[in-house]
């Protein structure tokens with residue numbers, strides 16, 4: 346076979362042909378932002394753990410990336426697929442960058458947009474969409490992650506039975522992205538009427554958010570504990586339309602959808618970096634890319650990458666058509682995070698010792714993907730969701 350011009354990994358299936366013109370324009374804008382503005386900084390932010398989240402949130406807001414597939418209140422109202430593609434490009438930079446957009450748009454903003462009162466929407470959504478405000482989402486607790494229904498955070502009415510009385514919140518949330526930099530937290534708590542959501546301005550007395558340090562994953566993202574010690578909120582701080590666990594789970598479905606795309610961004614970045622490296626690297630007198638063992642690895646990774654993006658685009662179209670069931674999101678989240686992590690690790694092997702440094706993105710992506718595999722439902726939780734859909738039997742407990 347004669348040598349030919351190398352194809353970009355995602356050109357193998359011409360997946361671009363499945364993306365509309367406007368979606369392509371949004372994707373390309375985000376890709377340019379990542380390549381020109383963020384990629385040169387990301388290794389430093391990751392190493393030092395000092396990502397300028399507020400500055401970045403404002404930049405993302407200016408580009409209309411925050412709550413971008415929501416409508417009204419300054420949100421861009423794009424297709425869900427366009428949102429997914431933006432997540433893919435951001436995560437090609439770093440999972441921490443995509444996490445900023447996911448948590449702001451799909452968790453904090455979506456919770457208020459979907460379940461909030463008109464007053465809550467008017468008060469918070471425009472500032473969150475523009476990036477002037479930062480939001481976080483507090484569901485997980487130190488003892489309850491996969492099983493949030495066990496949560497101990499408690500909201501009680503100051504005067505029991507009086508619907509006009511203040512709420513008082515006590516408890517601890519754990520692993521909360523952007524907790525220490527947020528202006529507003531959506532906090533889920535147990536009440537006498539079941540689990541309810543609360544919009545908590547973070548300057549409310551009794552609220553504090555110590556940052557979690559010494560992470561080896563998502564180092565370019567802020568992760569925090571939320572401590573609620575007698576946090577007093579007005580009666581109208583509760584999200585009126587979210588009742589029970591279905592409230593937070595509806596938000597998680599939104600964020601998981603973005604991760605289906607995002608994980609493939611990290612994978613694509615790994616494959617692209619590895620292709621470039623193996624073409625240059627000489628072993629035993631010729632380029633590493635010319636060896637059959639290398640090509641077997643590259644081919645297998647490119648196949649998984651293309652399948653993952655195809656799956657993401659399919660889920661995007663289902664969501665745009667208003668018919669994306671939770672188990673389909675679980676298929677995407679499980680497959681794409683798992684495969685992206687495998688790809689990142691396999692790419693790392695091809696860079697040898699160079700693969701363990703921050704000069705290349707492989708181990709940074711692999712370390713990040715450990716968190717991405719765990720948050721928004723662990724791989725096992727998504728297996729259980731799919732298992733339940735297939736068998737009709739819940740194996741969660």
Ligand SMILES: Cc1cc2nc3c(=O)[nH]c(=O)nc-3n(C[C@H](O)[C@H](O)[C@H](O)COP(=O)(O)OP(=O)(O)OC[C@H]3O[C@@H](n4cnc5c(N)ncnc54)[C@H](O)[C@@H]3O)c2cc1C
Nearest residue numbers: 482483484485490491520521522563716720721723725741
């Ligand atoms: C960097 C980072 C950012 C995060 N950001 C947020 C955030 O912004 N907001 C938020 O609310 N949370 C956030 N989280 C928390 C995340 O959602 C939880 O870590 C996740 O839900 C898993 O919970 P856990 O860590 O308590 O693990 P556990 O639930 O204790 O799980 C431990 C292990 O047990 C397995 N397991 C659990 N249940 C079962 C079962 N029934 N059968 C078999 N195996 C089971 C799990 O799959 C896992 O392997 C974040 C986490 C990380 C790492």
